[in-house]
Amino acid sequence: MADLAVSPLPIEEEESNNFFELLPGKVLDFQVNHPVQVRLRLPLIGYETGKYIMLKYPSTSDNFNDVLIEGNVAIIRYLLEGDKGCCFAFKATIRNITQSPEKLIYLNYPKKIENRQLRAHQRITTHLPAAISLNAPDQSNIELNGIIVDLSLKGCGFTFKASSGIVSVKQREIFVCVTHYATGEMRIPARVCNSRNEKGRVNVGIQFNEGDQQVATLLEQLFIDTSIL
Known part of the structure; x- marks a missing residue:
């Protein structure tokens, strides 16, 4: 499957802080606008709070x-999914470019x-076994x-393990397949919105089709209060 790049996300202030907490290896969106606009995807090498952030020079x-x-x-953007579901962004001045032992x-x-x-809608953390399948008559077994x-x-x-660090999921129509003891097997029509691979763990953002009653039924069987969602 083809790799899926993160779409451009603007800086929009809702709330702010000065706390940066990411593990080395996280890929950040790096943009410089002068003298020409350049946009890169650069891995985080490390940082010291209040002093500097270190990124790998593009290879x-x-x-x-x-x-x-x-x-x-530079303008730096990065995504945090899970409970947060946020895009973070900040501006920072390039302090130094090192040449040895690595170009950083x-x-x-x-x-x-x-x-x-x-x-726009709050999500509840779960750990529910499921599968996604292609919404195509000739590929229903994938x-x-x-x-x-x-x-x-x-x-x-939705999260799954991949054998390759380049595996991703294309934006396309799919089914989310869930089996529950009370409802049996569900095939919920949906669409892949985004996908990213972090060291073999692929995280997929999925949007359900509007008005599908299976989702409400599943949430009810999981004792999730839909009035808060």
């Missing part, structure tokens, strides 16, 4: 010497980090088995 054949320079301002980008630690909720990690009337987060 492509392109020459970024005119934009990745000390003093230039040092950013000044941000004074303010903005975040924006990605979901399934990915995994876990529904959060759930609401409008959508869910």
Whole structure:
């Protein structure tokens, strides 16, 4: 399956803080607008709170010497799914570019980090075995088995393990397949909205089709109060 890039997300202030907490290896969206706009996906190497954030220099054949320079301002974005379901973003000045032992980008630690909720509806954390299958007559037997990690009337987060670090799920129509002792097997029509692979764990954001009563039935059988969703 083809890899799915994260869509551009604007900085919109709803609430802010100056707390940055990510594990090394998390891929961040890095954008510089001067003298030309460049947008990259760079892994986080490390950081020291209040001092700096360290990113890996891009390992492509392109020459970024005119934009990745000390003093230039970068916009950094990253997603946190799960309970948060937020896009975080901040501006930071490039502090230094090191050449040895690895080529790295040092950013000044941000004074303010903005975040924006990605979901209009609250999701409840679950650990529900499920599968997703392709919504196509000739491919109904193709399934990915995994876990529904959060759930609401409008959508869910689905996670499965992949053997490759490049496996992703395309944006397309699917079925979410759930078997419950009280309701039997459900095939809930839905659509993949986004997908990302973090070291072999693929997290898929799924939107249910409007008005499908199976979702409300499933939430009722799981003793989830739909009035809060």
